[in-house]
Amino acid sequence: MIDPRALAANLAAVEQRLATACARAGRARAEVQLVAVTKRHPPGLVRLAYEAGLRHFGENYAQELRDKHAALSDCAGLRWHAIGPLQTKNARYVAKAAHVFHALDRLEVAQELSRRRVGAALECFVEVNVAGEASKAGLAPEAVSAFLEQVLPLPGLAVVGLMGMPPLAVSPEDSRAAFRQLASLGRALGLPSLSMGTTGDFEVAIEEGATHVRVGTALFGERPG
Numbered sequence: 001m002i003d004p005r006a007l008a009a010n011l012a013a014v015e016q017r018l019a020t021a022c023a024r025a026g027r028a029r030a031e032v033q034l035v036a037v038t039k040r041h042p043p044g045l046v047r048l049a050y051e052a053g054l055r056h057f058g059e060n061y062a063q064e065l066r067d068k069h070a071a072l073s074d075c076a077g078l079r080w081h082a083i084g085p086l087q088t089k090n091a092r093y094v095a096k097a098a099h100v101f102h103a104l105d106r107l108e109v110a111q112e113l114s115r116r117r118v119g120a121a122l123e124c125f126v127e128v129n130v131a132g133e134a135s136k137a138g139l140a141p142e143a144v145s146a147f148l149e150q151v152l153p154l155p156g157l158a159v160v161g162l163m164g165m166p167p168l169a170v171s172p173e174d175s176r177a178a179f180r181q182l183a184s185l186g187r188a189l190g191l192p193s194l195s196m197g198t199t200g201d202f203e204v205a206i207e208e209g210a211t212h213v214r215v216g217t218a219l220f221g222e223r224p225g
């Protein structure tokens with residue numbers, strides 16, 4: 001696991017990249033939420049990152065989110081973002097532990113989250129498969145509007161924006177067209193938030209309008225197997 005000094009250095013480097021990208025895009029740093037992706041790292045690493053000042057954490061697996069939510073329940077102001085594909089049977093963990101869900105792409109999951117949610121609405125991003133990759137989660141761009149009509153009336157959920165994962169890129173510029181397409185779809189649908197950009201391409205995502213970037217490796221190094 002990363003030590004506090006290395007984490008502080010990584011966090012400073014990521015903040016520098018964020019600041020530079022925001023400045024280049026003419027945007028305020030406060031318009032972009034850094035979500036620190038802690039999947040497969042132990043709860044102790046999340047605590048270290050919390051002590052370093054991070055508050056928003058992204059988890060891919062529902063049971064892992066459940067366990068970390070319990071282990072870190074004493075951390076005031078900590079916000080959990082569920083960012084991975086979700087099966088209906090695991091939706092209860094996300095409904096209970098998450099503040100934000102980034103990977104909504106199935107009505108049954110939305111219905112289950114809505115049924116299980118207690119308290120403040122779960123903020124949701126609809127995941128879009130911008131490049132039409134067969135292996136990827138997410139709705140086809142042309143299917144999002146009809147999906148929204150079904151999901152918007154559900155109590156306990158608040159759809160705030162769109163999320164996208166472009167194809168694995170060789171260069172960050174390779175992701176730009178997909179980010180731009182996602183931003184344009186979000187504008188057309190009146191959804192203000194955009195969850196896009198990871199370690200390899202978050203600067204380009206910010207230039208194209210990202211409001212949430214999901215960054216793991218640049219903060220914490222390689223994930224454990």
Ligand SMILES: *Cc1c(COP(=O)(O)O)cnc(C)c1O
Binds near residue numbers: 039165214216
């Ligand atoms: C793992 C993951 C990330 C973080 O990726 P890094 O390259 O480590 O920054 C972001 N988003 C999702 C959906 C992920 O699964």
